[in-house]
Amino acid sequence: MCGIIGHVGDDDAIETLLTGLENLEYRGYDSAGVAVQNGSGIAIEKRSGEVEELKDSVEEGSLKGHVGIGHTRWSTHGPPTDENAHPHTDETTDVAVVHNGIIENYAELKEWLKERGCEFTSDTDTEVIPHLIQYYLDEGLESETAFREAIDDLEGSYAVTAMVSDEHVLYAARKGSPLVVGIEDDEFFLASDVPAFLEYTDSVVFLEDGDVVIVDESGIECTDLDGNPVRREPETVDWDPEQAGKGEFDHFMLKEIHEQPTSLAQALEGRIDPERGRIRLEGFGPGSFEDVDSVQLIACGTSYHAALYGAFTLRQADVEATALLANEYSVSAPPVDENTLVIAVTQSGETADTLNALREAAADGARTLAVTNVVGSTAAREADDAVFIRAGPEIGVAATKTFSSQVVMLTLLAQRITADRHGQPAADLESLLPELSHAPGAIETVLEGTDAPDIADRYEDSRSYFFIGRGLGYPVALEGALKFKEITYEHAEGFASGELKHGPLALVTPETPVFAVFVGEEDEKTLKNAEEAQTRGAPVIAVCPDDHRAVDVADAHLSIPDTEPELAGLLANVQLQLVSYYAADNLGRPIDKPRNLAKSVTVE
Missing domain, CATH: 3.40.50.10490 (Glucose-6-phosphate isomerase like protein; domain 1)
Structure with missing residues (x-):
């Protein structure tokens, strides 16, 4: 649960990296750091605390370079200290790495590296990665090969971005943690999430598990771990860059509460026809859910509460439905078969527990559907189908507008599932749909008159x-x-x-x-x-x-x-x-x- 940003291009990387870290601070704010190629190696500035403190220290220094990486941390291994902040390096500072995820075999790797003379300065699992890369470099391997060998040694989840001294290249890989590439002419960005670089580009490549990416000034090359080419087409993200800022509000949370009339209108647009009493969900023609015997909704946190809402609506319509905590799914999952629809409710589409539950359900033969906010997310790609809530970027850690949009989408899904199974929806759509169409205005009324x-x-x-x-x-x-x-x-x-x-x-x-x-x-x-x-x-x-x-x-x-x-x-x-x-x-x-x-x- 950390934020990664990387930059390759003609412009100075520092401003881009710091902007990206500010945009990603919702992903972690225990510590932050940046590293750039400054013409004579890798220069690093990192510290515990918030990004603003890092900015102050960077502005006092002279970090410059066209290629760089940055990171904002949410602690998993080791407390939030200067030493545990990313980027991490080997002893020579010839390799710098930022990482999101958990390296499950880091203890064994650390012991193996220490036996070969490596010295560690942090409590993190991440630090084994630059030492592994440097070990393979010392063995005579080229940088790209050394990176691949190091990644191959890792067990667990990771999004990793690395740089090697005096090379204008970034090496990146993902497995179980999100990583995306942004493209804008001859400028390239790597990040954990799209808002990191949204003000620079809306052209995004969503990487998948097992992808390895090499980014230099000429472009991006995407392969699997063995070096076989992988085709990943850029997609255009329709989020407004202004949505990633606070605007006139003191906090993102208040801004996003007030955005709910807009986000709900976006969720409903083209999906309901109040005059004819019809629901249209793109990709789901008549009868799409007629074989569904039961529904399981899996989610965590706020999304779980939205799932409870959806399950209740389905049960009222005489559809067997259960909301389940995704992090408990592997312990107590009900039986599934090909007539079970498992709906993963996840704002980001990257929630680890929900993805694991989704995969388990799919492996057992269930049909899967993702209700998510992020096109190109892992949940959207791995599920059989996906429905997008269209809430736009949500920066505040406390989910607000996404809950509302999830509830509305699950309400629509419940009516469609019921209609396909029983020949008619659970509710009187001629009454419900006009009320739904008025929901954005009703929320506006609440916002204007609240006590x-x-x-x-x-x-x-x-x-x-x-x-x-x-x-x-x-x-x-x-x-x-x-x-x-x-x-x-x-x-x-x-x-x-x-x-x-x-x-x-x-x-x-x-x-x-x-x-x-x-x-x-x-x-x-x-x-x-x-x-x-x-x-x-x-x-x-x-x-x-x-x-x-x-x-x-x-x-x-x-x-x-x-x-x-x-x-x-x-x-x-x-x-x-x-x-x-x-x-x-x-x-x-x-x-x-x-x-x-x-x-x-x-x-x-």
Whole structure:
């Protein structure tokens, strides 16, 4: 879960590398570093801390060069120190390497290299890579061959980019961790993620596992590990470079919360016909899902909560459906066959646990489908089919707009699967689809009239925060609690509302505000559970329409427009996102970069 950037071209690499690292800081911000060919070897500047601190130290120095690599780190092996920051080198500093992933056999390789006289200066697994490359160089191999031999020695997951002293070349390889190439005339970029170089080019080559890439001033050469040519065509990414900036907002998270009307409109465009009551999903003609007997949705974190939403919608339509944590799939996966549809829900399309679960399901004979945000991602390539949520780049570590778009796409998928299986959709599309088409405007209404700042102020000194809901309100309660805890660092838990009295009620005090989500189904039961907490002294904040009975009972109210149950949870979630944001802002938290977390979890 680290960010890699590389540059080859006529322009000075330092500005490009630092810009790329700033754009990738959501992937890791424990430490950062850069290395460039400066005309007399490799010059390196790296340090623990954020990219801004690295920029200050680089500006004080004289790093210059046309070829370079950079890295921003999220620690896995070793604490965030100057020594553990990337790039890593051999003793001679003739080889520099940046790496994302985990080298599982690094201990054995390290011992083997130490027996041959190599000296290590860090606690990282990455440092074995430059030493291996240098070992093979000392054996008389050419640089490219030495790189291939070193990569062949590695076990585990990696995206690696390396440079050798006095060569205007970058060597790169990937296995289990994302790596992409950007092309703009005679300028070339390597990165963990497209936003790293989005302001320079929208022409991208998505590398696949086993690819080795050689990048120099004349172009890129893509092969497999044995040197056999591999064809990887450039694709145009339709993300707007301005989406990767904060614009007028103080934080990416707030910007992305406010982008939800746009991202939802993009997700729906061309896919619904409210006037005719039709859903059109590109690549899926009539009857595409008629053989589906059961559905498993696999995901982690926020995507798992979206998967719960989708599974509930399918079960309501009499389709057997289960949402499963991808990181537990190998331990307790239900049986699958060719009539099982396994849907991988992953914003990045690179989440390691979700990819492993996807592969396991495919190996057992299931049909697979990826619901993701990134065209060309590993999940999109490896699944039998893919549906893209079109949310645009999401930089804040706390997922916001992608959750909304995932929920909408899973709602559409549920209706299509049901229609193909039963001859008609689960819901009245002539009622649901107009509401869906109005969802962007409904979210805009929430954003313009929210009382979230006042609610955050009012309950700032509470000890714990509970979130409850039933049916489609339950995943929203889980997601609301997750957002709150990950950016405020305060204790927050989400529950199915009926579970309060099966243990959690013991924790309720006047310092435990309860956010109750009402979606228009089973609301009387949710209200009863909220009142049970209220009689124990807990303040209740109702998230519901203005004319809902809960408004008269609750201590406070977050308003949502009156709509279909499938969409009410979506609107309630926006209010809870805003509460989390303003509560974290009151506490002075680093909202876009919460401690110990990174955006894309590409290691298990």
